Amino acid sequence: MEATAACRRQSSKEGSYNHLREFYDKVGENGNNLTFLCKLCPPAVKKKISTSVTSSANLKRHIELKHPVSLSRYVQANKKSKDSQDRSSTQIPLTAYSNGVDVITQPQLDNLVVQYIVGDLLPLRKVESPAFINLIKGLQPSKKVPSRKKVQTLLNKKYKENMCELKTELSEIDAVCTTADCWSAVNKAFIEITIHWLNKTDVSKRHSVVLACRQIKGAHTHDVLAKLLTDVYKEFEIHNKVVCTVTDNAANFVKAFNCFNFDQTKSEDEDEQVSAFAAASESSDEYAMEPEPLSGLEHSSLPPHRRCMAHTLNxxxxxxxxxxxxxxxxxxxxxxxxxxxxxxxxxxxxxxxxxxxxxxxxxxxxxxxxxxxxxxxxxxxxxxxxxxxxxxxxxxxxxxxxxxxxxxxxxxxxxxxxxxxxxxxxxxxxxxxxxxxxxxxxxxxxxxxxxxxxxxxxxxxxxxxxxxxxxxxxxxxxxxxxxxxxxxxxxxxxxxxxxxxxxxxxxxxxxxxxxxxxxAMLVPRFKLDWVQDEEKCMQYRLMLRREFQTLDSDDSAARESGQAQSSGGSDKKDPAESFFRFNKNTQVHKKSEVDAYLDAPTTDGFDEYMQFSKLRRLFIQHNTALPSSAPVERLFSIGGLIFRPRRNWLADANFEKQLILNANKKF
Incomplete structure (x- = not known):
């Protein structure tokens, strides 16, 4: 039986590309990947394209880029093959798998329903739909379809668990970056905040989650935005961990960070570009409600500000x-x-x-x-x-x-x-x-x-x-x-x-x-290759050395502090220990960690940081930040799918919960 199934799978692999013989010849196979030779390219080129057994996207892309005239025939051949497969396919009844045996428990069913609601951004009333009830009853006759109230309770519980896990994770992180932007739909405005950090052991892995989505009431003035941001940072206890917050070039955001910056200095640009435009933009709506004063802001300070570079290039x-x-x-x-x-x-x-x-x-x-x-x-x-x-x-x-x-x-x-x-x-x-x-x-x-x-x-x-x-x-x-x-x-x-x-x-x-x-120097792909001036190369190398020495001095201070606390000041040092220095030459002519890293060839990976642990810490310190606020702007599409005109009655808290649970489902 296994041999028959294997033969069937092999024949399906071969048959799934028979309709493309006009364009390609199959020349190789490696597991789930197939290699084809393009017939339209000149024989001398011998252009080979690799694609998956489950997708022909690479084959189509090659036709689209190199042979656009043949694209219409390629699409028609694909369509005919798909139509014939649809006519010949048969559906296997669900009873063939269940055999009348319950395969999941009631809590598991409830959890799957919540995942379905959150994953597809559906309203909670979906569970009251007769079609949905018939579907669940048909699949699991002995199970009870959770009510709308039950789903709301489970949704609240899942949201609390997600927030608790996020706070626990953030408590162990030393440096994070946040992005923020404002968004409006159905006569309501919101501020959305995302947070990002790097894995301590594998710096190539970046973790990104949605932190909050709060409604903005009244005008979007700089003090209102500052209070909302500070409240969120205080709630998650990350106020001293945010290396920077990335926003677009909107005047209200720029003024908020200029006025409430931690050290009361200019965050990234001079204040000249803000004054007149900020005043005009904040007073543009003469009917907007005046925001309440910033009296509730206990810590009237914000982390360093960074303008979105993607917005600047736009x-x-x-x-x-x-x-x-x-x-x-x-x-x-x-x-x-x-x-x-x-x-x-x-x-x-x-x-x-x-x-x-x-x-x-x-x-x-x-x-x-x-x-x-x-x-x-x-x-x-x-x-x-x-x-x-x-x-x-x-x-x-x-x-x-x-x-x-x-x-x-x-x-x-x-x-x-x-x-x-x-x-x-x-x-x-x-x-x-x-x-x-x-x-x-x-x-x-x-x-x-x-x-x-x-x-x-x-x-x-x-x-x-x-x-x-x-x-x-x-x-x-x-x-x-x-x-x-x-x-x-x-x-x-x-x-x-x-x-x-x-x-x-x-x-x-x-x-x-x-x-x-x-x-830039701490990214193994670049190092100093992007610097064209030799004098600047030397200056930048010296800059990284000094930054590395600062890290060394911090480690030494922490080490001495730990030794002093462990000894309690009771043990006396042996004076001879600091006097005799035989065979302890401190000037060892060995290439420093910084020079060894910069002199090595550039690479696309981050394997070098496995041996350069201190440089890895510097990388996390300087590269946690993102150059743009695009991640938070991608949330607008999710928010638009939830907060539609037919769902304008949705409570702000429920909207935030559904958006965060959907965006953080991989966390």
Missing amino acids: LVAKDTEKVSDERYRTMSRAVFAKASALWNLVRLSTTASDAVEEKLGIGFVVTNDMRWNSVFLAMERLSRIAKLTTKAEMNVAEVTPKNDATPLHDELLLHTVSDEFGFCRFSPQEVEFIHMFADVMRPLALALNILQAENNVFLGYLAPTIVQLQCHMNDLLYESRKPTAVEGLITCQPLIKTILESLSTRLAGLLEKREHILS
């Missing part, structure tokens, strides 16, 4: 709209006018969207003001579409050096879409501008994506990312000044200059900050 991207060069403005206005006409039609008309999908095999990406990279993503997709031609199977990889890799302008499929909807075609110069615009903005978009990550990014990524971004932009500027530069890149030269000027203005002094330099 502002850099916004600055590109202010390019004053007449040639660039004329070209960009014409391109974006035609592109916006297509985007708006596809967004508003399902018929137009279907027609585009049918003709091109892929659709347009529509801009969205709520997504920072939306304009770049829309132009990048338009650039890809502007390379598709009416030729059957024109493959860029097959173009020889003697041929031009750029498709003929009159054969672009983009023109057929414009003609069908009655829009003006893109001229050859405008098509070239689309490609160059995407190439110029791509480094900025990639930098933003790197810094707004959560699990695999640290504060030490900030300085190297900005340095690399500036290098990419300077390279593009150099290429645009060459006599052989293409017309589209020359047209985009003012765009490149604007990005460089905006980076210089908005990030002034950022690369010289001590915490950014130390945190």
